[in-house]
Amino acid sequence: MDMATTISPEEVKHIAKLANLKVSNEELGKYSNELSETINYMDILNKLDLSDVKILTQITGQKNRFREDKVKNSLPREEVLTGTKNTYNGYFVVPNVLGDK
Amino acid sequence: MNSSTKYIPIIGLEIHIELATKSKMFCGCKNDPFGADKPNIYTCPVCLGLPGALPVPNKKAVDWTILLGLALGSKISTTSKFDRKNYFYPDLPKGYQISQYDEPLALGGRLNDIRITRAHLEEDTGKLIHATVKNRKVSLVDFNRSGVPLLEIVTEPDLRSAEQAVLFLKRLRQIVRYLGISDADMEKGSMRIEPNISLSRNVQKLPNYKVEVKNINSFRFAKNAIDYELKRHQELLEKGEVPKQETRGWNENKNITVSQRSKEEAHDYRYFPEPDIPPMSFSRSEIERIKSSLPELPQQKLERYVSEYDLSRYDAELLTVNREVAAWFEEALGAYIQTVTQGVKQKDNVKASAYAKAVSNWITGDLANLLKKDKAKITEIRLLPGHLAELLYLVDKGEISSTIAKQVFGEVYATGVAPSTIVAEQDLGLVQDSSALDEVVSIVVKENKKAVDELKAGKVSAIGFLIGQVMSRMKGKADPKQVKQLINKKLNI
């Protein structure tokens, strides 16, 4: 195992925070092992010669897919709010968020 | 303040403009967050971030971004794409914002000698309102604004003062409004600005910190906030401290900025190309097509008014303040020239500049006053460009006096009835019967002996009084020049 690609429990903590996931301290070790194993597998890509290769993100080869600036019916508000009980006067309710982004 | 240490302000601006498309950026919901009377009425699976929903980009928003780029002299990228900017916040329904990272639609450009770094297109977030519900402090989320197209413009840190920044912002707003792509209203939130501020001793070497200021919603606050920051930084630097790199919020009640969070723990946005939207590419002809739809921009128009119409810079600035006033002026001028030259064979010899000043004066004078008094927009009034043209022609022909013209002007503005109709209905035309006029002159001369004596004694201004008396009796329906002649004749002057 290439130690340089190992994901430590500390890193797992950082990743979990970025991903807005809860990982208990007991689980850190388990995920550290699993993520490390997965990431280490990726070393296989180093065997490929990728110089001069452009990245591919759209396999259909299509471009310029747009829509016209036309207004369509929105969802009726009653339906919008049906997904959760945490609503108030037509708003979604979340715990108070302090400060700005 | 220690004036021996010369610190130079290093200010860059980040501006967000809400584009006034009919529908949102990636879905067909109505784009009218400010006008919505209830929360969450202009939402759908896409802008709500429901499972399985997919974005489809609004072509108009893309075209308008390119249009602004062209207006700013930017280079329009022949290939561009959207990217996902990943972070968590309750007003961001998908947990990522679709934006543009390394292939924005427009790069470079210039305005007021400030370099534009880039302009790109993204979507707006929902809105959070703080409230107390059932004794709990909560935040309420409204997604009417989620998905509204946002144009982001970033400048290089070329600005050197708060005043310069405000001038830049005013000019940018003027251009945006000229293009008709947004109402760019800071109070409504359709134009938002975030300055990045620091001080440096050396312009060549950028400082090792910068402070971002948020929550500025007027040009006045922008100036105050920037000035406040510059002063705050100066004080710290002179003490030997480096201002903390952070985001601060402008508090308009206390006129200070307050720390919000450290910019060092910057978000890791994990940008990657948006897989749900194929990339964009623009042909030269496509960009030319959009370029050809550029209207004459304010600066160009101003220069043209000065050179072609012989107007002063000052007047030209007023007439080009926005596209509507300029269009009104141009239409009035065109109608005026057409009225004057009808029947004239050699129309090419007509120089517009001969007529422009008259039209300009009425607009920047009487009309401007009326608009200001009524807080009205020039596109909403009953007075039409053709009316002004007609009025000016009536004066030119000698059918009404300039005094009557002012009166008629006010009436047309109030009623929308054509000037010639008002003049006919109220019998406001210049009295043509010279004997009637002569008689009035005689009466005035007889009844104002003091003024006559003063005039004969050499007091030139007395003629004005006498003319005024005649005009008053004539109810304005006399040509002041003609009255002056008659008085002088009667008194043998």
Place this chain on the structure above:
Amino acid sequence: MTLNKLNVTQAKKQIASRDITISDLVHDVLRAIDRNNKNLNAFLSVNSSALSEAEKLDQQLFNHPAILEEKPLYGIPIAVKDNFLTKGIPTTASAKVLEGYIPQYESTVTSKLKKAGAIIIGKTNMDAWAHGSSTEASDFGSTKNPWDITKLPGGSSGGSAAAVAADMCLAAIGSETAGSIRQPAAWCGVVGMKPSYGRVSRYGVIAMASSTDSPGPITKMVEDARLILSVIAGEDENDATTITKKYKSDPIKPNKSLKLGIVKEYFMKESDQELNSIVEKAIGVLEEQGYKVQEVSLLDPKYAIAVYTIVQRAEVSSNLARYDGVRYGNYRDTFGEEAKRRVMTGTHVLSSGYYDAYYKKAQQARKLIVNNYIDVFKKVDLLLSPVTPTTALPIGATEGQAMFGEMQDVLVEASSLAGLPGITVPCGFVKGLPVGMQITGKFEDEQSVMQLASHYESLTNWNKTKANE
């Protein structure tokens, strides 16, 4: 025979000839579900108004016989994987985070099925969020393989594949990100068709990897797959990645001029050797018919595992960010282990300092994979190989595995990354468990893929053997 054992083509004929009613058909299907679902756990929910819908359709048919021409799937009971949003009907992607979620809108696929007259008989079980190749990662218990209930059905469309194999529906809809249609179809001995990426709209399908997700049919016969695909395929204004060129679905006839390539690297030494030889035998059957078969070489499929794991998990980490419990669903602490694993891996490979080393590299390697296929398809029209390294694995096989899904799908990931169409057809058994042969075609060439698959099917009788359950 009881009507649930019919396939779509047979049922259509019998409905048209008035030999059966739709109500009878649906009744038999519901009875089969009732009898078998406790054991197999293929369905998460059953459409309680299916019978009344059937009665309405019978009535309409009586009044308006021409409706059969207008609606090609009229009265056909079809099961739908639970990651397709069905308005008013619970949709969970087999995830606790979405337990109780009732969608406010309809997916394009189910909307098209309904418009074509189909009856959505129920929602099928899957690996939660489609993360897996076993269905064992479902938050609501695994589905069992109808051929052997101690075995897994494969995944993530395991519920759909098992439902078809056990005659609990006439056909089913699944989705494939890499293997999720073909692998469970192979393990359950049925036909699984993954169309070209962009052929079928993803609007209303809970997203896994946006750049490879492909909805497709799982059926008892190739012709059924062709019919269903012709109904659900097409450009969708709500999905900017759909192919704009109109999809033409011609009737299938054998086409012996198709040049076939056997992919050398896909007969791995790590695979079950009996399985490999079954597939070789199947190819032999085609060779006997006069097809030109040659051996071709593709990139080592292990590269595809790495590329797919990075790209898919990266997109997954972003696609699952919307599940924050604010507008719908439960909070993020209800995510299962596999989901957490994948989201974290994906977050890591996109994060600052790692993007170039992983995500960028993977998307570059993806281009190599695409080019590799383009080269090979200059020589042949179709590629043949096994679908899976083994037959159905036992329940519990996924435990402790960091990359179970991605490893199992080693033979289908490259074609998924390249967006190519592919099908699996049953081609034999090893120790009583089904084996599938995969046929992969050029981008947008579903027709050739189905032509060969259908021809092979007509030459053999594998689909006559039924699972005992």
